[in-house]
Amino acid sequence: MAATKEGKCKRILVTGGSGLVGKAIERVVTDGEGRPDEEWIFVASKDADLTNAADTKALFEKHKPTHVIHLAAMVGGLFRNMKYNLDFWRKNVHINDNVLHSAYENGVQKVVSCLSTCIFPDKTTYPIDETMIHNGPPHNSNFGYSYAKRMIDVQNRAYFQQHGCRYTAVIPTNVFGPHDNFNIDDGHVLPGLIHKVYLAKQNGTALTIWGTGNPRRQFIYSLDLARLFIWVLREYNEVDPIILSVGEEDEVSIKDAAEAIVEAMDFKGKLLFDSTKSDGQFKKTASNSKLRKYLPDFKFTPFKQAVQETCSWFNMNYASARK
Numbered sequence: 001m002a003a004t005k006e007g008k009c010k011r012i013l014v015t016g017g018s019g020l021v022g023k024a025i026e027r028v029v030t031d032g033e034g035r036p037d038e039e040w041i042f043v044a045s046k047d048a049d050l051t052n053a054a055d056t057k058a059l060f061e062k063h064k065p066t067h068v069i070h071l072a073a074m075v076g077g078l079f080r081n082m083k084y085n086l087d088f089w090r091k092n093v094h095i096n097d098n099v100l101h102s103a104y105e106n107g108v109q110k111v112v113s114c115l116s117t118c119i120f121p122d123k124t125t126y127p128i129d130e131t132m133i134h135n136g137p138p139h140n141s142n143f144g145y146s147y148a149k150r151m152i153d154v155q156n157r158a159y160f161q162q163h164g165c166r167y168t169a170v171i172p173t174n175v176f177g178p179h180d181n182f183n184i185d186d187g188h189v190l191p192g193l194i195h196k197v198y199l200a201k202q203n204g205t206a207l208t209i210w211g212t213g214n215p216r217r218q219f220i221y222s223l224d225l226a227r228l229f230i231w232v233l234r235e236y237n238e239v240d241p242i243i244l245s246v247g248e249e250d251e252v253s254i255k256d257a258a259e260a261i262v263e264a265m266d267f268k269g270k271l272l273f274d275s276t277k278s279d280g281q282f283k284k285t286a287s288n289s290k291l292r293k294y295l296p297d298f299k300f301t302p303f304k305q306a307v308q309e310t311c312s313w314f315n316m317n318y319a320s321a322r323k
Contacts, residue, residue: 010038012233013063015050015099016071017042021114021172023179024222025069025229033230041065045072051091056098060106067233070099070113075145077186085144092148100155104165111167112232115153115241117284119146119171127248127287130171130241139281153241160239170232173245173286177222177306178313181322190219190307193258194314195323197265206270207262210277213255218245218286221306231295245288246300260304264311 016022022042029040041063048059050072074091081088096113103111120128121136133153138146152169159165180191187195193209200207228244236242252260255273262271291298301309314321 010067011065012038012040012067013065014042014069018044019071020175020180020222021071021225024177024226028223028226050098051094053098056102060102066109068103068108068111070111080186081142081145089144089148096152113152113169115149115169115171117171117173117286118142119149126285129287130243130290156239168239169241171241171243172225173218173220175220175222175225177310183323190257193261194311197261197267200269201267206272208272208274209258210274211279212275213273214253215279216251216253216283218251220245221301224300242290243286243288245286247288248285252303260307264308
């Protein structure tokens with residue numbers, strides 16, 4: 001895939017290419033969204049240690065990309081973040097600085113980096129929009145990761161101001177889909193629930209969900225996010241970031257999400273909510289009005305259908321899925 005072909009003019013390097021979003025982009029590109037003038041190169045942590053400047057430089061010199069989608073990051077669930085805030089800060093700052101600086105040194109025309117809604121201020125008004133990123137400290141549980149991700153926005157603006165570089169970032173809400181991390185303790189809420197339902201079904205036990213089930217989230221299917229990422233790479237020319245999310249009206253409670261999974265997995269057991277466990281943030285409602293200004297007609301996959309497809313993938317790939 002790395003060899004230059006005649007007449008190719010865009011070489012798009014995707015860091016973190018083996019993760020949830022990277023795999024989704026690869027699938028969407030392979031399924032016909034790719035263009036003849038684009039060559040896509042997906043790299044994973046085995047290809048280069050992006051915390052190492054020399055390794056990152058060598059990767060860029062090898063592939064000579066014209067465009068970059070930067071997904072690579074040190075990520076983890078709530079508990080791991082709380083324990084290792086310093087590690088999350090240092091590793092992500094190194095990764096981001098190395099990728100952006102190598103892109104600059106190699107004359108990359110455009111970089112699209114991936115942020116997260118957890119970077120927004122803890123104390124805020126809703127819905128959250130793109131102008132509010134730096135309005136106050138993030139939630140204390142994952143401040144290391146959040147500040148490291150915020151720095152991408154700072155760096156993008158600085159590269160633009162000093163060198164005229166068109167680097168930008170997207171902010172997806174809760175992403176889920178095939179190739180997710182289905183670890184119950186360390187993954188995100190939806191894949192964790194899918195794995196829990198699978199095990200409860202296997203073992204003939206009740207399904208216990210931590211918390212009341214009342215918190216609300218906006219979930220975006222990884223394949224929808226992949227299509228939007230490709231649009232941002234080709235068409236979106238602002239340096240300021242853009243939120244990629246379903247609308248506020250499509251917010252789903254954890255209880256509704258659990259019930260959609262139960263239905264998709266054909267689970268007949270009991271559903272219990274353990275309200276002694278923390279609910280976390282009640283909501284993080286984000287506005288997608290900026291996205292809708294650009295793409296008023298974009299169709300998101302209905303939530304239940306996306307859950308059904310993800311559950312089917314997990315059932316079929318249980319042995320090899322990240323757990």
